[in-house]
Amino acid sequence: xxxxxTVLLLVIMTSFGLNIYLxxxxxxxxxxxxxxxPTIDQMxxxxxxxxxxxxxxxxxxxxxxxxxPHNILGFDLGPTTTxxxxxxxxxxxxxxxxxxxxxxxxxxxxxxxxxxxPSLPVAVDMSKIEKFSxxxxxxxxxxxxxxxxxxxITNELASRAKRSSYINFQREAARRTVHEFVKxxxxxxxxxxxxxxxxxxxxFADEPIExxxxxxxx
Numbered sequence: 001x002x003x004x005x006t007v008l009l010l011v012i013m014t015s016f017g018l019n020i021y022l023x024x025x026x027x028x029x030x031x032x033x034x035x036x037x038p039t040i041d042q043m044x045x046x047x048x049x050x051x052x053x054x055x056x057x058x059x060x061x062x063x064x065x066x067x068x069p070h071n072i073l074g075f076d077l078g079p080t081t082t083x084x085x086x087x088x089x090x091x092x093x094x095x096x097x098x099x100x101x102x103x104x105x106x107x108x109x110x111x112x113x114x115x116x117x118p119s120l121p122v123a124v125d126m127s128k129i130e131k132f133s134x135x136x137x138x139x140x141x142x143x144x145x146x147x148x149x150x151x152x153i154t155n156e157l158a159s160r161a162k163r164s165s166y167i168n169f170q171r172e173a174a175r176r177t178v179h180e181f182v183k184x185x186x187x188x189x190x191x192x193x194x195x196x197x198x199x200x201x202x203x204f205a206d207e208p209i210e211x212x213x214x215x216x217x218x
Contacts, residue, residue, distance in 0.1 A: 050097025
């Protein structure tokens with residue numbers, strides 16, 4: 001068993017040395033990178049049915065982490081801990097084709113806008129990504145674990161963007177945007193000319209809007 005572990009250790013160290021060589025070779029000063037834009041026939045334009053109103057943006061330094069144990073032929077490599085930090089830009093929007101409720105009540109224009117939704121996938125700045133790995137053999141296992149963790153970022157960011165804590169964090173900024181939209185466009189329509197001087201109150205469909213009748217009785 002000792003001989004097997006010794007051989008395994010030599011294989012691991014050899015692999016480590018080879019990985020270092022390949023890593024340095026990939027950043028050879030004489031190497032060049034080619035950047036080529038896609039041709040027109042490779043690009044696809046998709047129409048946004050009904051249009052979207054972008055109402056807010058959250059800029060957030062998001063962090064991801066994992067800890068995974070490693071064992072090869074009974075040889076305990078110990079756990080590898082990985083972390084990735086990356087700046088994320090989460091845009092929230094409202095579909096203009098969804099149902100909007102607009103009513104004049106108690107000398108107030110009450111607007112119930114559709115609930116906001118995040119624009120997916122969440123945008124990230126890959127030029128500012130930070131990666132970190134730690135562990136007894138992280139020099140060998142860290143790269144693969146970081147790659148595995150990085151592949152989860154898109155889905156995890158989408159999940160975070162839909163959380164109530166994120167939605168509520170941006171809500172007041174979104175409310176102000178909808179207020180401006182209603183004031184500048186909606187009440188310029190002939191139907192609402194007689195109430196254009198009314199103050200505007202904005203609610204969202206995912207708020208407890210049943211209280212509107214108590215605040216502004218019909």
